[in-house]
Amino acid sequence: xxxxxxxxxxxxxxxxxxxxxxxxxxxxxxxxxxxxxxxxxxxxxxxxxxxxxxxxxxxxxxxxxxxxxxxxxxxxxxxxxxxxxxxxxxxxxxxxxxxxxxxxxxxxxxxxxxxxxxxxxxxxxxxxxxxxxxxxxxxxxxxxxxxxxxxxxxxxxxxxxxxxxxxxxxxxxxxxxxxxxxxxxxxxxxxxxxxxxxxxxxxxxxxxxxxxxxxxxxxxxxxxxxxxxxxxxxxxxxxxxxxxxxxxxxxxxxxx
Numbered sequence: 001x002x003x004x005x006x007x008x009x010x011x012x013x014x015x016x017x018x019x020x021x022x023x024x025x026x027x028x029x030x031x032x033x034x035x036x037x038x039x040x041x042x043x044x045x046x047x048x049x050x051x052x053x054x055x056x057x058x059x060x061x062x063x064x065x066x067x068x069x070x071x072x073x074x075x076x077x078x079x080x081x082x083x084x085x086x087x088x089x090x091x092x093x094x095x096x097x098x099x100x101x102x103x104x105x106x107x108x109x110x111x112x113x114x115x116x117x118x119x120x121x122x123x124x125x126x127x128x129x130x131x132x133x134x135x136x137x138x139x140x141x142x143x144x145x146x147x148x149x150x151x152x153x154x155x156x157x158x159x160x161x162x163x164x165x166x167x168x169x170x171x172x173x174x175x176x177x178x179x180x181x182x183x184x185x186x187x188x189x190x191x192x193x194x195x196x197x198x199x200x201x202x203x204x205x206x207x208x209x210x211x212x213x214x215x216x217x218x219x220x221x222x223x224x225x226x227x228x229x230x231x232x233x234x235x236x237x238x239x240x241x242x243x244x245x246x247x248x249x250x251x252x253x254x255x256x
Contacts, residue, residue: 030177030181031101031177031178031181032094032096032101033090033094033101033174033178034178035178037089037093038174038175038178040089041082041085041086041089041170041174044082044085044086045078045082045085048078048081048082048085049078049082051077051081052074052075052077052078052081053074055074055077056070056073056074056077057070059073066151068151068154068155069151069154072154072155072158075158075162076158076162079162079166083098083166083169086098086174101173102169102173102174102231103172103173103177103225103229103230103231104169104173104230104231104232105229105230105231105232106230106232107228107230107232107233111228111230111233112232112233112236115224115228115232115233115234115236115237115240116236116237116240117240118220118224118237118240119236119237119238119239119240119241119242119243119244120240120241120243120244122217122220122237122241123240123241123244123245123248124244126213126216126217127245127248129213129216130209130210130213133209133212133213134209135207135209135210135213136205136207136209138204138205138207138210152250155246156246159242159243159246160239160242160243160246161239163242164235164238164239164241164242165235165239167196167238168221168225168231168234168235168238169231169235171192171195171196171218171221171222172192172221172222172225172231172234173225173231175192175195176188176189176192176222176225176226179191179192180226185226188222189219189222189223189226190219190222192218192219192222193215193216193217193218193219193220193221193222194215194218195218196214196215196218196221197211197212197213197214197215197216197217197218198211198215200214217241220237221234221237221238222234224237
């Protein structure tokens, strides 16, 4: 007689019978979004830029603003509108939060310190490579904005904080996970870095030297994002990278 027939009400596992384990919970796919979402975000960014420009253009009739401040304000509004659309997409289509969906997760103190210190070091390496590649002298668009102290402070906030965070969320938080899922980690990191450098080409008159150097920096930012699993690390590295370059430019502009 089967031991379980003696006591049909016996709990599983009694009389030496092993219970059937419950299946593990399904692990949600990462990333949960797809390329259609990414191209929708890119498409929405264009009208968001136009709206930001129109808002600032209308604002100047109410409040007199200098051109550098108008440009900085327009870019800040553009970031707010574009990422607002993305946050709405995540919430209404997937019921997911904005920041965590783009990899904004806490990192250890050691990882944060390493990212902060790596940014200036990377800036030095990129500067040396730029000299070795004989990069041409190019007047950057923000050079004409360095007028008053208040303008420099606003530009510093944009270059060191808002810009790096926005770019890391878009490239390393949104695009790179898609490419890594399709092509693997190494190819995803490198391809994202190349796209990152290409997008910045217009700022540097499409100089292949500058585009190559920015692509290299983008690959390092992507490596930090991949190793830590967080866009916080890549944002910190990107921020101190820009801070080093911005500080060097301010020092150089005073000595000229």
